Amino acid sequence: MGISQLLLHVLLSALIVFLNYVLFYILFLVNRYGQVNVEVTGKSKINLKVRGGQMATLINTFINNINIENTYEASYNTTVCLPSPTPPDATDIPVLCSAYAAALLLVLLQAYGARYNRKICAFYYPEQEKERIAFLQKKILYNRKRRHTFIKQHVTSLKKQKITEQKMSVKQMLSAICPYFKVEKTVLKFCMNCGANQRSSCTLQSCKNMDCDGTYCLECFYDFERICPICRK
Known part of the structure; x- marks a missing residue:
């Protein structure tokens, strides 16, 4: 209730x-x-x-x-x-108030009672408690693996999107119109998670793996526990 x-x-x-x-x-x-x-x-x-x-x-x-x-x-x-x-009978009102006050107390203590229920079951049935803990551990690991997979897919898709949406400078536009104005192409680095680029005040951190071109801001890099979600290094 x-x-x-x-x-x-x-x-x-x-x-x-x-x-x-x-x-x-x-x-x-x-x-x-x-x-x-x-x-x-x-x-x-x-x-x-x-x-x-x-x-x-x-x-x-x-x-x-x-x-x-x-x-x-x-x-x-x-x-x-x-x-x-x-x-x-006026004595029925205090009886009802006492009964509903006791019911309210039981409702508030219901969560703590459920915890003690688990402890009591674990005391009498330790094997089932071990199976329950093992199941919860597998479920947590599975959800964590799915989370890392989602982050990797998100960062990869965001990287492709940012590359296609990167703004061209005036020199790049002139080089696209006339080959005589062709200059060396400059790539603007950005965070693959939040999209912060070099023009902002944040500092970017590149992945330590030479084969991975992942780039993240310090805040996102610390949120990933200093591990690149693409190459896991």
Whole structure:
């Protein structure tokens, strides 16, 4: 686990804790201000009277004593339906902080743990450790050989490029136009690695091998450990 993943987990946990407190606060407000009590009371009375002829008199003899009187009362209370939230446990926050602090410490010490892991494996399996060291040595030598080959190819190609791009003087241009102005050709020396020539303030160092025409400035020559990358002398 890296630091980025750990920070992502910390942000996710903080968001969950925050939403937990927000939900508790919303339910607390509903419990406090959501009480509604509705009471409905009323009274009704029904009297039957029939007027008319003989038929009405006959009907009144049956319904004369009917007198309906009713009183009703209804109430609606939302208190029993309101939520009763429980405050979040505040002890969870120090526990989470301690856990993530320990995880951060383990992430920072992960590199050192990997080193001790290699040492422990080397202690119990020395033969595999020798094979690993031999493999790394061969790989380093192979990369170094490839680097010297690349430098040699780079210096050789740069030398050819500089020779073709070398500027001609006025006398050389006149000698190219008219043979009567032909003069002895002068070669401008330059560093085969960085391209610094004699006109600059740097000092050039030629290869000690007479058959090699490698030329380098002192800075590049010291970078090559005083060995010409072309002839390796």
